[in-house]
Amino acid sequence: MAPEETPDATPAQTPARSHPYDNALSLEALRGLAHPMRIQIMNELSDFGPLTASGLAERLGESSGATSYHLRQLAKHNLIVEEEGKGSARERWWKMAPGGVTIGSPETLATPAGREATELISREWAQNNERRLNAFLRYGLDVLGTEWSEASTLSTAHLQLNQEQLAEFGREYHLLGERLRAKWGKTEGDRELAPGERRVQVQFNAFPLIDGNEQ
Template identity: 45%
Template sequence: MEDENPRTAEDAAENPRGDRVLDAGALRALAHPLRVKIYDILSQYGPQTASSLAERLGESSGSTSYHLRALAKQDLIHEVDGRGSGRERWWERPRGGVSFANAEAIKTPSGRAATQIVMGEFFKLRQEQLMHFIDRGLAEEEEEWQEGSMISTATARLTPEQSAELSRNIMALIDDAVDKYRTQTGENVRPVTIRADLFPLPELEDQGALS
């Protein structure tokens, strides 16, 4: 695992780690389903070439090359120094956290639309990974990986301040694990996705509008 995955639930105004908050231009560049997939693969699996991405995604290398260049123009990705050649360029995501939560960007219709597309595609991919694990991983993964995995949900009644405190505590645990194991290699080491969702539920009388 080369780096932590993009943050989505963090208030951009509270940014003690110095995560990059994507501006409107970067969000618009990323607001394409295939680009989100490319960015996510680079985040989870590390450096790739246009050819390796094309094979993973069922696309042509010309298509993935085009989208890689579009991402690179916004410094969302960059070439790996000293690796590859003119014909086989390797790309990676810069190290460091990324936040989609840009309060200024969502004030404009285009910025809000781009943010919704990026976050929608990102969580769609995460949901697909979760369902793949439920459908196949629970039965097919080795016992040690089954015991080392967790799918959990809970409900609590909190104030906004308590919710913010809990968010910080959860992120501190995740940040510690990412910092400690970011570049780990070796036997039985695999990328692991870490997902934490914490948000207020709609009031009970509003539930009908969501059903």
């Protein structure tokens, strides 16, 4: 299984990794994240930037006590950090930790607990990506107008690749993201939006198809 990263992962902020799993979550951190509400919280922070416990509670339809508890658990594993210079002792702002989140290392997949946690997180991430895409397809034109719709790209391609070529495809994709972020000066994922900017989610999936007869 190739490493999975949250959409907010920003490799340009950190030194180049010698191996794609160098920054993968440990089993302890992976199990700490593997809770549906914690994954939802991570999705909200990744997709929309810093939020408070009460802000998350409103977005997720939960109590602020519940979101506060899960925020503390995420912070315990250094998955999120407090936004410095913002908020107060009673109302703290939280954001994704620099570098994003990578899961799926061979070490964690070698254990039943690690595999179960990885599969749960992967499913929740995939469902969130689908929700975001469906919201854009349903409301994007009315909310954003034709210019943003025309600037967006929805693309599916099929290639015939061997394992090495598929891995190279993924590496080239990440390098392209790093190069464009550096070109545009967009290495700070949680900074305030400049005029004309919106939060943008990039969805990219490259995987071998499994025929129904193979299952």
